[in-house]
Amino acid sequence: MFSFSSLFRKKDAGDQLLSEAIKNIFGFKPRNLALFKLAFRHKSLATPGTNGFRHSNERLEYLGDAVLGSCVADFLFKKFPYKDEGFLTEIRSRIVSRQNLNALSRKLGIDKLIQTNRENQTIGTSILGDAFEAFIGALYLDKGYRFTYNIIVQKIIHNHLDLEELVAKEVNFKSKLIEWAQKEKHEIEFEVAEETENSKKLKIYLVNLLIDQKVIASGKDYSIKKAEQTAAARAWDILSITGPSAENTEQ
Secondary structure (H helix, E strand, O other), rough: OOOOOHHHHHHHHHHHHHHHHHHHHHHOOOOOOHHHHHHHHHHOOOOOOOHHOOOOOOHHHHHHHHHHHHHHHHHHHHHHHOOOOOHHHHHHHHHHHHHHHHHHHHHHHHHOOOOOOOOOOOHHHHHHHHHHHHHOOOOOOHHHHHHHHHHHHHHHHHHHHHHHHHHOOOHHHHHHHHHHHHHOOEEEEEEEEEEOOOOOEEEEEEEEEEEEEEEEEEEEEEOOOHHHHHHHHHHHHHHHHHOOHHOOOOO
C-alpha cells in the first residue's frame, strides 16, 4: 500500500547517500544539499519552474566555470611567482580543459552521482565536465570562495593532478587550433595588433587570434611566436568549453 511517509523515507535515504558521497569524496558535509542535487541534474531531467524556466545544472555550470578558473589562476599565480603570463595561461588551460575535467569526474566518482535520462542521453564526456563545474558552483554558493579554493587546491590539485607532468608536457595549442580549423572549415589567422617597448627597450608584441575574422583571444610576449602560443592557449580554453567540435580534437 502506498503512503506518503514511505515516499519521504526514500527521498531522505537518497539525500543521505548523496551527502555521504560528497563527504567521502571531498571531506565535508553540504549545508544546502539542494544545491548539490541540482548540480548533478542534467538538463535531460530538468524540472519545470516558474515562467517556463526548467531547473538543471546549467546555471551552476556557468558559475562553477568562472569560480574554478579564478581559483586555479589564484593558485598558479602564487605557486609560480617568477613565471610569465603566457606560462600561467597555458597551465591554467591544461588544468581546466574539458578533457582534464572529464577525467577528474571519473577519478573522483562524480560520474556516479549524475542524474540523467539514460533513454535519451548517455553520460558522455561533456556531461562529466559540466557536472564537475556545476559542483564547483554549488560548493561556492554553499561554502564561499575561500572554502572552495581550499577544496580545489587540497582535494583536487594536490591529490589528483600531477602538476610537474602538466608543466613538463609540451602542448602546441597553435597547431591544435589550426588542425581543428581545417577540420571544421573555419578560417584562422594570427595578427600582430600592437608592438611596444618596455623600460629596457625590449619589444613586446600583442597578437590577436581571429577565427572567421572575429577576435577570439589575444596574447602578449617578447616574441611573436610565444605571443601566438599564449593567444592559442586562451582560444583553446574558450573553444573546449563553448565549442563541442573543438573538444572532439582532444586526445
